Amino acid sequence: MTEEHTSAAAPRRRNVRGEATRARVLVAALDTFAAQGYHGTGTRDIADAAGISQAALYVHYATKEELLFQLALDGHRAVVEVVRDAAEQDGTPTERLSAVVRAHSRYHAVSRKQARVVNLELGALTREHRQEISALRRELESIVRGILVAGIESGDFRVIDLPLTALALLSLGFDVCRWYRDGGTWTADEIGERYQEMALNIVRNS
Amino acid sequence: MTEEHTSAAAPRRRNVRGEATRARVLVAALDTFAAQGYHGTGTRDIADAAGISQAALYVHYATKEELLFQLALDGHRAVVEVVRDAAEQDGTPTERLSAVVRAHSRYHAVSRKQARVVNLELGALTREHRQEISALRRELESIVRGILVAGIESGDFRVIDLPLTALALLSLGFDVCRWYRDGGTWTADEIGERYQEMALNIVRNS
DNA sequence: GTCTATATTGCGATAGAC
DNA sequence: GTCTATCGCAATATAGAC
Numbered sequence: 001m002t003e004e005h006t007s008a009a010a011p012r013r014r015n016v017r018g019e020a021t022r023a024r025v026l027v028a029a030l031d032t033f034a035a036q037g038y039h040g041t042g043t044r045d046i047a048d049a050a051g052i053s054q055a056a057l058y059v060h061y062a063t064k065e066e067l068l069f070q071l072a073l074d075g076h077r078a079v080v081e082v083v084r085d086a087a088e089q090d091g092t093p094t095e096r097l098s099a100v101v102r103a104h105s106r107y108h109a110v111s112r113k114q115a116r117v118v119n120l121e122l123g124a125l126t127r128e129h130r131q132e133i134s135a136l137r138r139e140l141e142s143i144v145r146g147i148l149v150a151g152i153e154s155g156d157f158r159v160i161d162l163p164l165t166a167l168a169l170l171s172l173g174f175d176v177c178r179w180y181r182d183g184g185t186w187t188a189d190e191i192g193e194r195y196q197e198m199a200l201n202i203v204r205n206s
Numbered sequence: 207m208t209e210e211h212t213s214a215a216a217p218r219r220r221n222v223r224g225e226a227t228r229a230r231v232l233v234a235a236l237d238t239f240a241a242q243g244y245h246g247t248g249t250r251d252i253a254d255a256a257g258i259s260q261a262a263l264y265v266h267y268a269t270k271e272e273l274l275f276q277l278a279l280d281g282h283r284a285v286v287e288v289v290r291d292a293a294e295q296d297g298t299p300t301e302r303l304s305a306v307v308r309a310h311s312r313y314h315a316v317s318r319k320q321a322r323v324v325n326l327e328l329g330a331l332t333r334e335h336r337q338e339i340s341a342l343r344r345e346l347e348s349i350v351r352g353i354l355v356a357g358i359e360s361g362d363f364r365v366i367d368l369p370l371t372a373l374a375l376l377s378l379g380f381d382v383c384r385w386y387r388d389g390g391t392w393t394a395d396e397i398g399e400r401y402q403e404m405a406l407n408i409v410r411n412s
Numbered sequence: 413g414t415c416t417a418t419a420t421t422g423c424g425a426t427a428g429a430c
Numbered sequence: 431g432t433c434t435a436t437c438g439c440a441a442t443a444t445a446g447a448c
Contacts, residue, residue, distance in 0.1 A: 021431085037329055039245025043424060056432050058425065120326055123243055161400050164392060167385065168378055168404055175377035186370060194367050198374055201408045227413085249442065262414050264443065 022060040025050045026074075029067040034113045038068055038121040068121060069129045075111075075118035076136040080143075082107050087143045093151030094200060097169075100147060101199040105173040106192035108180070115177035141166050151203060158205035169199050228266045231256045232280075235273040240319045244274055244327040274327060275335045281317075281324035282342040286349075288313050293349045299357030300406060303375075306353060307405040310379040312398035314386070321383035347372050357409060364411035375405050 028049035032041045043064055047054040061067050086099035108115045122130060144166040151157030159165050172195050180191070234255035238247045249270055253260040267273050292305035314321045328336060350372040357363030365371050378401050386397070 037245060039243060040330065042422075044422090052431095053433055054424090055426080055434080059431060062425095064424070124246065160403065161392075161396075164397070164400050165404070167381075168401065171378055171381035172374055174381055174384075175373075178380075179373065186367075190367075191370070194370050195374065197366065198371070198408045201410075202404045204407075206412060248440075250440090258413095259415055260442090261416080261444080265413060268443095270442070 021050070021052065021056075025052070025057060025060050026067065026070060030071055030113060030117060033068065033071070033117045033121060038064075038117075038124040065124065065126060065129070068117075069125055069133075071114070072118050072122065072125065072129070072133050073136075075114045076133055078111070078114070079104070079107060080136055080139055083140055083143055087147060093147055093154055093156050094204075097144075097147045097151065097157075097203065098196045098200060100144060101169060101173065102192035102196040104170065105176050105195040106188045108173045108176040109188035109191050112177035112180050115174075119174060119177065140170060144169055148203065156205060157203040159203055165203065169202065172198065227256070227258065227262075231258070231263060231266050232273065232276060236277055236319060236323060239274065239277070239323045239327060244270075244323075244330045271330065271332060271335070274323075275331055275339075277320070278324050278328065278331065278335070278339050279342075281320040282339055284317070284320070285310070285313060286342055286345055289346055289349055293353060299353055299360055299362050300410075303350075303353045303357065303363075303409065304402045304406060306350060307375055307379065308398035308402040310376065311382050311401040312394045314379045314382040315394035315397050318383035318386050321380075325380060325383065346376060350375055354409065362411060363409040365409055371409065375408070378404065 025046065029041075029046050032045045032049055035041075036045070043057055044054045046064075046067070047057050050057075061070070082103050083100055086103040087096055089096060089099055091099070122133060125133065141163070145162060148157060148159055148162055148166060152159055152162075176191060176195075180188075186194075231252065235247075235252050238251045238255055241247075242251065249263055250260045252270075252273070253263050256263075267276070288309050289306055292309040293302055295302060295305055297305070328339060331339065347369070351368060354363060354365055354368050354372060358365055358368075382397060382401075386394075392400075
């Protein structure tokens with residue numbers, strides 16, 4: 001049995017611990033970035049929140065920016081996944097758009113901490129990393145545009161400017177993470193429901 | 207002729223110069239905050255952009271945060287003024303809501319630099335300053351709600367959740383400053399026109 | 413009111429023992 | 431892999447001459 005076999009079949013315990021710490025650091029970065037902003041957060045703040053020394057951060061992430069990038073990547077992938085799942089369900093264009101807007105706005109209420117960091121701190125990313133994130137955002141717009149096209153072809157929707165309407169429908173959800181509070185007037189589900197109705201009002205051919 | 211009379215009737219030239227420099231500093235802060243973010247901007251960056259030494263900043267503003275607060279105050283007052291002017295015109299609720307959404311979204315395209323700083327960097331304000339800004343934002347929502355109430359009473363509008371609809375209508379405009387670019391697909395006027403149509407679709411009683 | 417120079421603090425990242 | 435200690439630098443704000 002070679003060393004490679006052992007590593008692949010049963011990772012050594014220190015690897016498992018390492019991965020767990022890496023994840024804790026990421027959560028700590030999310031919490032501190034959300035509370036104080038990226039530039040307003042020091043690596044000592046992150047380390048304190050993760051329960052390790054400041055120097056130990058650099059074993060898991062090479063730079064502070066790499067932490068932000070990982071958060072932005074995870075967050076955007078999560079939104080795209082949520083929205084794509086809603087878009088790919090069987091149903092009329094009306095049903096699919098309804099599901100997409102409901103899921104998107106609901107996500108920005110439930111996961112507003114991630115969404116805030118991910119939407120507000122993109123300017124702190126390096127040029128290359130920002131471009132990688134932009135691709136995911138364009139994918140989101142593309143999914144919405146696809147449903148709008150289907151609805152126009154079926155006669156269910158009437159849209160004057162297709163790309164602009166897709167942008168506006170996503171804007172509704174993006175802004176939720178700015179003002180949503182737990183225990184406020186609305187639940188996340190209620191927001192999804194109301195926003196889905198407004199979205200259909202915008203595009204409905206009546 | 208006393209010294210007081212002279213000062214009141216004809217401010218000395220160094221006061222005029224001082225005010226002009228104060229304004230140049232504010233513009234420099236706007237430019238640098240917009241480009242690099244509040245925490246990403248040093249007082250040296252602001253001073254360089256204003257054409258003065260870093261130390262001279264402190265003659266005009268006591269802290270860097272005071273600069274941000276002044277920008278946030280000016281920016282929010284400008285939005286409230288633009289929206290209130292549109293809301294107070296004579297006309298049906300439909301016409302008034304149309305004017306408000308057109309003006310609001312158009313403003314966030316034309317003045318996107320101010321709007322970005324003002325909307326994205328509020329977390330860097332002190333608690334007291336942030337509360338003062340929040341009051342202006344609530345005033346904005348209140349204006350929109352007032353028009354919605356008028357439209358519901360006249361039978362022109364049909365709205366399920368009034369405060370949430372007001373929030374959503376403003377969200378459309380807020381997000382414009384995030385993605386709008388000069389020389390892009392749409393002019394600011396076109397955005398105002400399309401967004402106004404979408405807003406009426408949302409609330410129209412048909 | 414503006415300047416140069418600096419006090420003071422905090423930052424991101426690294427060195428080296430264990 | 432984690433720690434303590436520290437490097438080198440940049441930050442905000444102030445001092446004092448002009």
